[in-house]
Amino acid sequence: MVPSSERRSSSSRKTSDPIAERGGGYLYAMIHDLLQDKIASGALPVGATLKEGTIAAHVGTSRAPVRRALRNLAKSGLIRAADGQGYIVGKGAAVPLSSRQLYDTLNGGIGAVDRTVSAERIVQIVHGAIVAVMPFGHYRILESELGEHFGVSRTVAREVLWRLMEQSYIHKDRKSHWIVPQLSARDIRETLQMRRALEPQALRLVAHGLPSAFLTDLASRIDAVLADFQAVTAPRIDAIEHDICHNLFEDLQNKRMLASIRRNQIPLVVPRIFRRNFPLRDDLAALRLYDRILSALVSGDVDAAARLLEIHLDRAEALMLARLRVLSVLPPPRTDTWLSAIH
Template identity: 30%
Template sequence: MTRDRDRLAPRLYQQAADMLAQEISQGLLPRGTALTQKALAERFGISRSPARQALDELVRRGLLLRGASGRYSLSGQTADPGLSGRMPVPARLTQRSSWEGIYPEIELAIVSRTPLGCWRVNEAVLARHYGVSRTVARDVMGRLQNRGIIRKDDSGRWHAPALTAQHIDELYELRWLLEPVAMEKAVPNLPAGLLDAMSDELLAAMEGDAQRDSTLLDHLEQRLHVELLGHCRNEALVRAISLPQALLVTHQMLYQLTLELFGTEPFLSEHLEVINRLRRGDIDGARAALVAHLRISRRRAMLRIEAVQEMIQPDPLPYLERVDPPEPG
C-alpha cells in the first residue's frame, strides 16, 4: 500500500544512512574505519535507535558488515578499533522538532488499516520507530484521540476501532446531527465569493475525467465539510464535528482504491445542491440537502470499505498490532 510521504522529511535514520552511503561511495571514510552506534549518534546528534537503524540499513545495502561488540566495518574490510568513530565533519540532519512532522503519515497508516479490524497503538514503540521523544509521541496520540481515530481502553492502552457497520453508523449519525447546525452558524461569516468559487470547482470537477482524481475529490470534501463549516465561530461545535470527521481521512484512501466503483462520483452533485441552496439564501433547504447527502454517503462508505477489504495488504508496522475489539467499559 502506498503511503503519503511527500509532506515529510526522510526519517533521521534514512538521512544518516544516505549520507554515509554517499561518503562510502566517494571514498571519504578511512579504510578500516569501525563504525559504532555511539559514534554515529554523536556525529549526527540523534539517539542510538535511529543510529542503529542507519547502520543496519547500510548492512542491508551491502555497504557495511556487522561485526562483534556492536561495531560495523566497510564491506570487504577488517575494522580497526583505533579508527572507531573517525568520520568526516558532522552533517546537518532535518530534525523533526514536533509532532506535526510525523503526524500525517501516522494518521494515514492507522486509518487506512481500520477497514481490516481493530488495532492497538503502542506509544513507546511509535517513539522508537520515528526516533522521537515520548513527549512528541504523546502529542501525536493526543491529536489522534482528538480526531476520534484512537481511544483508550480501561487498561490505558490505545486502540483504533475497526470501521464496522455499527461504528460507521454512529459516526455518520453524529455528522448529520452536528454539521447542519454548524453550517447555518457559518453562513453569516463566509468570505465573499467563497460559495461562488466552490460552485465553480464542483461544476469543473463534474466535467470529463476531473472527477476521477482522488486528490481533487478529497480537496472538495474538505472544502465543504471542514473549510466552510469552520466559519461557524463556535469552537466547541467545531471540535465536536472533528470527532466523526476521521471518516474524511478514510475517504482519502478509499477514493484512491475505488474510483471505478461508481460510474460517476455522486457526492459532487450532492455538494452542488447544498452550495446552490446556500447561494439562494435557502438555509432550511441547504440543511435538508446536507443531511440527505450524509445519509446517502453512509451507505456508499460501507460499499467502498467492503470493496477494499480484499485489496488492502498493508506492510507491518512495529507500533501497530491487530487485536480483537476491547470490551466496552
C-alpha cells in the same frame, strides 16, 4: 501568511495520502544523509571511528535510528564494522575522534534532524495506515515496533500516538494497549446523527466569512466533475468532499464544535476506501447537492445552503452503510508489523 482561500483549496494543500508520504521523514534516513554528507566533505575523515551511542547523544535521538543509519552506510561501503567497536570511515586505519570533535562535526547538521517535523510526518503516515484498516476490524498498535519501524525513539512514537488519540482515531484499552477500533454501522449512524446536528449550524456560523475565491474554485471543480462524470477519478471526488466536509469549517471560532465535527467525520474513510476499489456511480447524487450548496453560498443564501447540507447528510447514511457492507467482503489490507489485527 498564506491566504485563507489558498489554504482551503485542496488543489494547493499538501497531500494527505499516506502512500505518497511514505519514504519521507524517517529519522534514520536523515541521520544517514547527515553522516554521508560529512564523509563526502571530509569533515568525517577516513579512519574516523563512529559509535552508535555517541552519535545518538550528539544528534539527540535514540540509538535505533543511528544503528540503522550506520548499517546502511556500511552496506554502501562508506564505513566498515570495527569488531564491536562501532564503525570506521573508509578503508584506512582507525583514527580516534574525540567526542568533542564529533560533536562539532555533527553540530551543524543537527538542525536537519528535526524531530518535530519527523513526528508530524509520522503522524500523517500512521494516520493513513490506521484509517485504511478501520473498516476491517480492531487493530493493535505496538509502540516499540512503531518506533523501530520509523527509526525513532519510543518517546517520539508515543508522541505520535498521543496526537492520534487526541483526534479520537485510537484509544488505550484497560491493559494500556493502543487500539484502533473497528468502524461499525452504529458508528456511521451515530456520527451522522451528530453531523446533522452540528454541521448545518456550523455552516451558518462560518458562511459569511468564507472567501469568495475558495467558493468559486470549489464550485468550478464540482461543475467540471458533473460535466464529465464518466471520466472523474476518485481523488477528485475525495478532494471535493474534503473541502465540503473539512475545509468549509476551518475558520469556525467555536473550537469545541469544530473538534466535534472533526471527530464525527472519521467514518468518511468508508467512501474514500470504497472509491479506490469500486465505481463512483453513487457519488453523483451527492455531487449534485454539493453543487446546489455552493450556488446557495455564492449567492449569499446561507439558510438554503444549510438546509441542503441537512438533506445531504440525511441521504448519506444509507449509502455509507451499504458501502461499509461491501467493504466487509474485502480481505483486510496488509499491514506493517507495528499494526496487527486482534480478535
